[in-house]
Amino acid sequence: MTEAYLIYASSDRDPNLFYWGNFRAPDPFLALKIDEKTIAVVSTLEYGRCKKDSTFSEVLLWSDVLQVAMDQSVKDNCCKVILHLQRAYQVSSFIIPDDFPAHLYETLRKLVPIRFDTVFFQTQRRFKSASEVEHIKTACQLTSQAILYARAILKKSRTDAIQPFLYYREKVLTSERLRSAIECYCLKKGGHCTGTIVSCSQQAADPHCEGTGPLCANEFIVIDVFPRLNQNGYYGDMTRTFLKGVASIRQKQLFACVQSCQRELIGCICPGVNTKDLMQFAQNYFEQNGFGLRKTSDVCEGFIHSVGHGLGLGLHEYPSVGTNSVVLEPNMVFTVEPGLYFRDFGGVRIEDVVQVTSTGCQLLSRCPYQWIL
Amino acid sequence: MTEAYLIYASSDRDPNLFYWGNFRAPDPFLALKIDEKTIAVVSTLEYGRCKKDSTFSEVLLWSDVLQVAMDQSVKDNCCKVILHLQRAYQVSSFIIPDDFPAHLYETLRKLVPIRFDTVFFQTQRRFKSASEVEHIKTACQLTSQAILYARAILKKSRTDAIQPFLYYREKVLTSERLRSAIECYCLKKGGHCTGTIVSCSQQAADPHCEGTGPLCANEFIVIDVFPRLNQNGYYGDMTRTFLKGVASIRQKQLFACVQSCQRELIGCICPGVNTKDLMQFAQNYFEQNGFGLRKTSDVCEGFIHSVGHGLGLGLHEYPSVGTNSVVLEPNMVFTVEPGLYFRDFGGVRIEDVVQVTSTGCQLLSRCPYQWIL
Secondary structure: OEEEEEEEEEOOOOOOHHHOOOOOOOOOOEEEEEEEEEEEEEEEHHHHHHHHHHOEEEEEEHHHHHHHOOOOOOOOOEEEEEEEEHHHHEEEEEEEEOEEHHHHHHHHOOOOEEEEEEHHHHHOOOOOOOHHHHHHHHHHHHHHHHHHHHHHHHHHHHOOOOOOOOOOOOEEEEEHHHHHHHHHHHOOOEEEEEEEEEEEEHHHHHHOOOOOOEEOOOOEEEEEOEEEEOOOOEEOOOOEEEOOOOOOOHHHHHHHHHHHHHHHHHHHOOOOOEEEHHHHHHHHHHHHHHOOOEEOOOEEOOOOOOOEEOOOOOOOOEEEEEOOOOEOOOOOOEOOOEEEEEEOOOOEOOOOEEEEEEOOOEEOOOOOOEEEE | OEEEEEEEEEEEEEEEEHHHHHHOOOOOOOHHHHHOOOEEEOOOOHEEEEEEEOOOOOOEHHHHHHHHOOOOOOOOOHHHHHHHHHOOOEEEEEOOOOOHHHHHHHHHOOOEEEEEOOOHHHHHOOOOOEEEEEEEHHHHHHHHHHHHHHHHHHHHOOOOOOOOOOOEOOEEEEHHHHHHHHHHHHHHHOOEOOOEEEHHHHHOOOOOOOOOOEOOOOOEEEEOOOEOOOOOOEEEEEEEEOOOOOOOOOHHHHHHHHHHHHHHHHOOOOOOOEEHHHHHHHHHHHHOOOOOEEEEOOOEEEOOOOOOOOOOOOOEEEEOOOOOOOOOOOOOOOEEEOEEEOOOOOEEOEEEEEEEOOOOEEEEOOOOOOOEE
C-alpha cells in the first residue's frame, strides 16, 4: 500500500500536471503520481497523442477504466475511476493540491482517505533543473528581443507639432498597435503572449492596465512582455519603461528611484534571505525616497504590488516575493520588479528574472537600455 | 438574511467570475453575488482598475477588509475575509461552484453554511443575450477571415517535383509558419489565439495535435482557429479541412461523409432536441457509412470526440454536445464539429457555431469554401 498524489485539472492551466507528463490538454483529466511513476487517465480524444507525446509512465483510456469500474455503487464517474485506480494501484490514501475541485473532494472524502499537501504542490517545481533554467533563459531572451523590437519602433516614431501623439509609418502609434506588433514578433519566434502591457501616461498608473489609445510623447510608456514558449511551456517575463521625448525632473527622479531600488534588491538576493525582507526593503526604500504607499477612496498609489513572483511553467508561481515568508534557496527562479504608480503621473516598472545561486543570484534576462528615446 | 454565490478564482480563467464583473485579472480574487448585486474583493494591485473598469456593484480592498476582520480566531486570511463578508452582508449561507478550491472549502465548511450548486454555475451563462450573440458572431467573423487568409496562403503555395512539401514564397510551408501567420492575422484584428491547429496528414489523425513540420500536397490539412476577442472576452471557433493537390477517392469519401454529417446535424437542431441524441445521430451516421469508432492498444480511430461544445466567454462550456443529456433551448450557442480520424490516413473536421432559435438554429459562423485547392 502506498500514497498517491492526485490531480484533476486541465494541463493547459495546471503547471503541476503539465510538469508530471509534459503534455498539454485543454480539458481536465486525471493523473496520479506514485513515487516516481505517473499515470494519466484521458479521453479517447487525447489518448493517442498522450500515449505518443507525453512522459507519463502509463496512459489509460477513461472509457476502459470506467468499464471495469462499473460494478461500484458510486454515481459520479470521476469517483468511480478514482476508486478503481485506488484498488488497481493499492493506494492507501490520496494527496491533493489546495485547488483540487471542491465538489469532487466532497464526494471522495467520504469514500477514501484523502488529505491536502499544500507544500508539496506549491513547491514541487521550486528548484529549477539546469534544463529548466535554460528554457527560462530562452524565454527571457525572447522577452528582451521583443522589448528591443518595441524600443526600435518607439525610437523611429515621430512627434507632431499639434498633437502629443507618437506617429509611426505615418499613422498614430497606439497601445493596441504596438502590443500587436510585439505579440506578432513573439509568435514568429515561438512564444505566445497574452495580456502584453503597453500602457502610457495615466494608464500606466495601473500595473495591470493593458493600455489603449495613442501613445504620447514626454510620458512614461510601460512595456511588460511575458511570452510562453510553445516548445516547452516555460515563461519569460520582462518589463521596461520608456519615454519618447523630454523627461521632466520628477520623471527622472521616479525612474532613478525604481531603477536603483531594483539594483539594490538584486544585490540583496542570496540563499538564506527571506522574501518578506526583500518586500520590506523595497517598501522602506520607496518610503524613504518619498514614494510610500498611499490609499484614497478609489485608488492606491506608490508601490502597490509585491517585489516579484516565481516563474517557470507558471507565470505566477512559488515563491511569491511579497509579505509571505519564504527563505531563498539555490535554483529558485523569480522576477524582481519594483514599480511606482501615481494616478496623475503614470507608472514606472522595471522587471528582470533571477536565479538564486549558491552565493547570490544570476540574471536570466538581460536587456540594458536607455529609457529616454 | 440571504444566500450568496461565492467564487474564488482568477477571472482570466473563470468565465463565471468574468461574467459577474466584466473584469480580467490573472490572480485569484473573491467575489460574491447576492441577488443582482455583485461584490469583488481585490488586492491593491487591482483595486483602481477594478473600481474604474469593472461592472461589479461594489469593489472592496482586500487589505481594508482584512484589517476590520482581524479580530477573528481563524488563521486563513481568505476565510477571515469571507467570514467578515458573511456578517457585513448578513449571508445565511454560501453557494459555490464545483471547481471551488477544495482546501478553502474544507476550512469554510466547518465555519459557515456552504453548499454546491452545480447547475447554477454550469448554466448561468447558457442563454446568450442579443449582445452576447453579437460578440460571438464578431468572433466567428474573425475565425472565417482567418481561415480564408490561411486558405489564400495554401492556394498560392506551390508543390515541388522532388519533395511532397508545399512551398510559399520560396520557403517550405510548415504547420508552424502557417499557424504563426494565422495567429498574427487574428492579433492584428483584435483576437488572441492559443493552440491554433494546423495539422497535416497523419498528424491530423489526432484532433488536438497542433501540427509540426512541412505541410504536404495531396494530404488533409486541418485548420482549427479559436481566437478570444480582446475587447469583450468572447470566443469564436471554426475548423476547416483543406487539401492542396489531388484528392483520392477515399479522401473524397471521408470528406463528404463528415460534411454531410455536419449538415444533417445542423438540420436536426431545434428546441427540445436532446444533445445526446445529436451525439448518437453522429455515431450512427459514421457507423452506417463504415467509419465507426475503433480502438487498438495505443490509438482510437473513427469519430473519437463529441459533436461539439458550448461557446461564449469559455471556449468549452455548457452545453457539451456529447453523451450527457441536455435538452436544447433557444439562445444556447455551441459548436457542431463532427470529424473522422484514421492513423494512417489523417483526419477531417468541419466546425461551425450555431445559436438555437425558437424554431431551429442559425449559423453564427459562415465560411463557404472549396476544400480542394
